[in-house]
Amino acid sequence: xxxxxxxxxxSGKAMQMSIHYYVLVxxxxxxxxxxxxxxxxxxxxxxxxxxxxxxxxESAAGMVRTEPQVxxxxxxxxxxxxxxxxxxxxxxxxxxxxxNLTAFAAFKNRQKIIMGTIEGDYDATSPHDLGKIVWPLIxxxxxxxxxxxxxxxxxxxxxxxxxxxxxxxxxxxTTEPCATLFVEENYQVKGDIISGSHSLVLAEHVKLWDIIxxxxxxxxxxxxxxxxSVIFLNNGTLAKHDRIALIVQNREN
Numbered sequence: 001x002x003x004x005x006x007x008x009x010x011s012g013k014a015m016q017m018s019i020h021y022y023v024l025v026x027x028x029x030x031x032x033x034x035x036x037x038x039x040x041x042x043x044x045x046x047x048x049x050x051x052x053x054x055x056x057x058e059s060a061a062g063m064v065r066t067e068p069q070v071x072x073x074x075x076x077x078x079x080x081x082x083x084x085x086x087x088x089x090x091x092x093x094x095x096x097x098x099x100n101l102t103a104f105a106a107f108k109n110r111q112k113i114i115m116g117t118i119e120g121d122y123d124a125t126s127p128h129d130l131g132k133i134v135w136p137l138i139x140x141x142x143x144x145x146x147x148x149x150x151x152x153x154x155x156x157x158x159x160x161x162x163x164x165x166x167x168x169x170x171x172x173x174t175t176e177p178c179a180t181l182f183v184e185e186n187y188q189v190k191g192d193i194i195s196g197s198h199s200l201v202l203a204e205h206v207k208l209w210d211i212i213x214x215x216x217x218x219x220x221x222x223x224x225x226x227x228x229s230v231i232f233l234n235n236g237t238l239a240k241h242d243r244i245a246l247i248v249q250n251r252e253n
Contacts, residue, residue, distance in 0.1 A: 019138065019232070020035075020036070020090055021115065022036065023093045023130065023134055026077070026095070026097060028065070028097050029053060030123065031050065031051045031077040032049060034127060036131065038135065039135035048083060049080060051076070051077055053077075054072070054073065070103050071103050074100060085113075092113050093117070116141060139185075142232070153241075162247055163248060164238075164246075166219070169219060170219055176248045176249070178227075178248060179228055179248060180230070180247045181223045181228060181229070183244045184244070189215040190214065
């Protein structure tokens with residue numbers, strides 16, 4: 001497996017895209033599209049994907065696809081991908097055969113959104129397993145953003161612009177302009193949000209069938225929808241902040 005990650009050039013917007021992204025798997029037979037959030041992938045299956053390449057009949061008969069055939073396959077794949085990208089313009093990870101990766105990455109309209117490529121045949125890989133393969137690349141891509149994360153957090157703390165702990169963060173996400181959310185990578189919290197209020201009830205206080213799988217994911221989604229950024233840090237990094245912290249904008253001292 002060969003992995004290529006471009007040098008990170010991440011603005012706040014790019015950071016938003018990096019934890020919510022697309023994965024396009026380009027085998028020598030077809031193209032499959034996934035929507036990813038952290039390490040979780042959803043297989044998009046409809047009229048546009050999976051897409052069987054027009055040249056697959058020749059390749060199945062033992063004939064090697066020519067370069068023009070590969071380019072035509074990738075062009076038609078890109079047109080199908082464009083339908084989703086126009087609705088939700090997220091960054092993209094390419095996975096698949098080298099000739100397909102090279103041809104697709106050559107499209108100038110896609111070069112800025114490609115986070116990295118993973119070479120190999122993953123056509124039969126499950127979404128769960130593929131997510132585990134892709135997620136390290138995503139983390140590597142956002143590593144550049146994390147270098148100054150703690151410095152930024154410390155400065156904001158001195159300016160009284162940080163709230164810490166899941167209860168305080170969840171409330172602030174709903175009530176205040178958000179800048180940046182810092183969360184430890186494997187931090188998960190089960191619980192429920194009371195409808196129509198800003199109250200978070202943790203798992204030990206709610207009925208099992210009312211529990212949201214992961215409140216952290218819900219908080220992340222809220223921050224991104226409000227135009228904020230999300231930075232994942234190593235476990236133990238945010239011990240003083242109860243594993244999660246939020247920088248809020250224009251907070252009075």
